Amino acid sequence: MSYEDYLCDPTIPAHTEWVDGEVVEMMSVSKAHAEMLDFLLELFHTFFRHSRPGRIYQDPFNMKTAVGLPGRAPDLMFVKTENLPRVTDKHLAGPADLAIEIISEGTEHVDRGAKFYEYQAGGVREYWIIDPVRELAEFHVLDDAGVFRAALGPEDGIFESTVVEGLSLRVEWLWSRPPGNEIEAELVSGLHRA
Numbered sequence: 698m699s700y701e702d703y704l705c706d707p708t709i710p711a712h713t714e715w716v717d718g719e720v721v722e723m724m725s726v727s728k729a730h731a732e733m734l735d736f737l738l739e740l741f742h743t744f745f746r747h748s749r750p751g752r753i754y755q756d757p758f759n760m761k762t763a764v765g766l767p768g769r770a771p772d773l774m775f776v777k778t779e780n781l782p783r784v785t786d787k788h789l790a791g792p793a794d795l796a797i798e799i800i801s802e803g804t805e806h807v808d809r810g811a812k813f814y815e816y817q818a819g820g821v822r823e824y825w826i827i828d829p830v831r832e833l834a835e836f837h838v839l840d841d842a843g844v845f846r847a848a849l850g851p852e853d854g855i856f857e858s859t860v861v862e863g864l865s866l867r868v869e870w871l872w873s874r875p876p877g878n879e880i881e882a883e884l885v886s887g888l889h890r891a
Contacts, residue, residue: 700761700768704787711757715768723756723770729829730801734772736874737797737827740866741775743881750862751777751794752784759788760796762819769812771796775861792820794860800828813837817845823860832872 698706703715712723726734734755741753756770774793776784783791796816798808808826816824817839824845826835836856837845848856858864870880 703768704759712770713757714759714770715761717767724801724803726799727801727830730772730799733799733827733829733871736871737773737799740870740880740884741773744861744864744884746881747885748863749778751775752781754784754789754793760793761788761790762792762816762821766815766819767811769796769815771812772799773797777860792816792822794821795823795825795858796821797825797827800826800830802830813845817843823848823858827871829871834868834871 698715698718698720700715703709703720709720710722714721714723738753738755745753752775754774754776756772758774759768759770760774761768768788771793773795774789774797775795776789777794780791780794783789796812798804798812800808805828813824813826817837820839820843822839824837824839826837828834834856836848838848838859840846848859854868856866856868858866864884867883
């Protein structure tokens with residue numbers, strides 16, 4: 698099946714991806730995955746109340762980074778304002794500026810394997826892999842040679858996004874999930890520093 702047919706076929710379930718001409722159904726996510734997705738959406742929506750650098754899209758919205766690469770549906774993806782013209786009614790035509798995958802049981806080998814290399818080859822500028830069960834967060838930034846490099850935050854555990862201007866993420870928030878007003882105050886403070 699072509700990618701165009703995949704996008705237009707109303708009989709295909711929503712929670713799928715297109716890989717090598719085949720429709721791949723995605724398994725149901727875990728409770729930890731669903732709660733992490735909810736938290737990240739809240740974090741981005743809080744940040745966007747004070748800054749409008751682009752848009753967030755979530756699975757099952759599809760991204761086709763380049764010809765010859767699969768059509769994937771990251772758990773979350775961020776598209777900068779200047780790249781929004783690449784967002785069509787059915788998919789993002791080209792790479793997201795930031796793609797986030799949350800690991801559920803059975804997805805680790807794809808998120809850290811195939812998707813890692815596909816997102817790198819397709820030009821995704823920043824790739825986060827979050828494992829809520831093991832409480833591990835990996836942040837990868839595309840370098841000038843087109844290779845993902847691990848982005849290690851400073852000693853205080855804060856990751857500063859290279860594509861979402863002003864976004865500083867305190868990694869411990871992912872595991873402790875403090876009240877929204879505490880997060881909002883720190884996000885706004887980070888915006889003023891940027």
